[in-house]
Amino acid sequence: MxxxxxxxxxxxxxxxxxxxxxxxxxxxxxxxxxxxxxxxxxxxxxxxxxxxxxxxxxxxxxxxxxxxxxxxxxxxxxxxxxxxxxxxxxxxxxxxxxxxxxxxxxxxxxxxxxxxxxxLLGIAITEPGAGSDAANLQTKAVKDGNSYLLTGEKSGISLAKFAHGFVVFAKTNPEERARGVSAFIVPSDVEGIEIQSYADMGNIPIGRGSVFLNEVRIPESYLIGEENKGFYQVMKGFDLSRILIALQCIGAAEQSIDETIGHVRTREAFGSPLAKFQGVQFPIVEHHTWLEMAKWLCFRALWLRDQGLPHTKEASMCKWMGPYLAREAIHECLLLNGHYGYTKEMAIEQRLRDVIGLEIGDGTAQTQKIVIAREIIGKEFKPY
Ligand SMILES: Cc1cc2nc3c(=O)[nH]c(=O)nc-3n(C[C@H](O)[C@H](O)[C@H](O)COP(=O)(O)OP(=O)(O)OC[C@H]3O[C@@H](n4cnc5c(N)ncnc54)[C@H](O)[C@@H]3O)c2cc1C
CATH class of the missing domain: 1.10.540.10 (Acyl-CoA dehydrogenase/oxidase, N-terminal domain)
Incomplete structure (x- = not known):
């Protein structure tokens, strides 16, 4: 059925x-x-x-x-x-x-x-030297009695400025890559934490920034799961967040299309509403079609997850395609609104800035394509 x-x-x-x-x-x-x-x-x-x-x-x-x-x-x-x-x-x-x-x-x-x-909780994986290659992270967690001491620098973290705590990924076995990573809850108000905010292009209310950890002491009970299993724990979660990001972006694009349809129905040029020109209709129709296609890919991937069926490849497809198609659609909407679309009077320019952020956050398009290629071409052709 x-x-x-x-x-x-x-x-x-x-x-x-x-x-x-x-x-x-x-x-x-x-x-x-x-x-x-x-x-x-x-x-x-x-x-x-x-x-x-x-x-x-x-x-x-x-x-x-x-x-x-x-x-x-x-x-x-x-x-x-x-x-x-x-x-x-x-x-x-x-x-x-x-x-x-x-x-x-x-x-x-x-x-x-x-x-x-x-x-509010943020998730802190990325570091200055470990983004796409997340397993290369250098933050260390060293056991000291009934505590862990965390030292390192996390960068690009959403909610850095506002979160009450972070799920921080750190090496408990620095000799290993992914197999040496553990996850911890780290409150943002403990001694040894410093936050530095970024002046970002978009996603402004999310307050991205760096989290510096200088011998931050947390109780051993703040270890999440088992030592050295943190990386694999979070990877499963990314299969969900990647699909949700795609839908978040598609939502922003659909809203921009709705607003743009309202605009072209009423704005006149050459004696007619813009909506009568097929050069205006067709790009709207094309973006609407692509977004509809991407949306159903997302819901199928979520359905697979609900059934407990494999969906890692599908989640990565959603993650590279959703934000990309959304950015293209919003850009077209901005142009169809003429010079008003380019002003901060309208929300469209902000949606464009915001959506671009999540073309990067949670893994770039290239990273997703590596995941897909690994499944459809073969693990033996992994580039690293
Ligand atoms: C809005 C936003 C929110 C974010 N939120 C968080 C957060 O909450 N927590 C967190 O931990 N991080 C967060 N990040 C960081 C994000 O996950 C990283 O920026 C991302 O994984 C890319 O890492 P990088 O910036 O170091 O780029 P790099 O890894 O340096 O990559 C630079 C470029 O090279 C390309 N590239 C790298 N390797 C390859 C390859 N093998 N083949 C082809 N191309 C390659 C990449 O695709 C990219 O285009 C966020 C970023 C943004 C923009």
Whole structure:
């Protein structure tokens, strides 16, 4: 059987999110960017709607939503506010890691509050010398009695400026690459942590930055899962976040297309509405078609994940294609709005800046294509 329909609950959830995006997100989308502020009030409102705890079990204050439903949330929130959709994507990634691997203590202390939108957690893997080659990370965690001491530099971290804590990846066995990496919860207010913010092109309210760790002492109970297994734990989570990122970007592009259709219907040139010219209609139609195609690839990949079927290749397809097609569509929309589209009066230029960020974040297109090639061409042709 092949069934593309939503359940009744998913339809109702979609409607709630559409209304919320229209009334609470869209009107403020550009404001948070201009004010360079993190919208705590929106994040906690989203907590009230269950959006920060979708992939968390009820006993930890979540709603146990499946991956397809979480995808609906990323798409619909992305239409209203691309940056607010980080709450769905980032929390989806982190909550799966914590649920599957963290101790009860961490779940009680961190996961429960994160699910309610009361606590922000970032994920810190990237370093100045380890981005695409993440297994090359150099941050060290050394056991000292009942504690670990963490030292190193994490770069490019979303929410660096605002998070209450980070899931930090560090080497517990520096002799090894991926097999020597462990994951820890590190509160952002402990001694030895310093945060440096970036002046980014987009994703401004997300406050990206570097996290410096100088002999940061954390209790041994803050180790997530087993020592030296951290890398493999997070890779499974990326298969979810990569699909959610694609939907977040597609949402922003669909909203731009809707706004642009509104514009070309009313704007006149050469005695006719722009919408009458096929040179205007066709690019809109083409981008709409490509986004529709990408969206269904995403929902199929999420469905595979819900069934427990392999979907790593599909997740990487979504991750390179979704942000790429979204960026192309938003760029076209900007042009079809003429010079107004180029101003900060409209949201389109911001969507373009925002979406480009997630062409890089969570792995670039090239990194995704390496993953896909490994499956369809063969592991023996891996470039490294
Ligand atoms: C908006 C945003 C949010 C982010 N959030 C986080 C976060 O929360 N946590 C976190 O840990 N990190 C985060 N990052 C960092 C991100 O994951 C890295 O920037 C990304 O993995 C790429 O690493 P890099 O910047 O070091 O680039 P590099 O690895 O130096 O790559 C530079 C270029 O070379 C290409 N390249 C590298 N290797 C190959 C190869 N083998 N074949 C072909 N091309 C190659 C890359 O595709 C890229 O185009 C974020 C980044 C952005 C922009």
């Amino acid at each position: 092949l069934d593309f329909s939503w359940t009744e609950e998913q339809n109702a959830f979609r409607q709630i999110l559409r209304d919320f995006a229209k009334s609470d997100l869209l009107p403020h989308y550009t404001k948070w960017d201009r004010e360079q502020k993190f919208p705590y009030e929106i994040w906690s409102k989203m907590g009230g709607l269950g959006l920060t705890g979708l992939r968390v079990q009820e006993k930890y204050n979540g709603s146990s939503a499946n991956c397809v439903t979480t995808g609906i949330a990323a798409l619909e929130v992305g239409k209203g506010d691309f940056n607010a959709a980080y709450a769905v994507m980032l929390n989806g990634l982190i909550s799966e890691i914590l649920e599957e691997h963290a101790s009860e203590e961490i779940k009680e202390e961190w996961l429960k509050r994160m699910a309610l939108g009361e606590c």
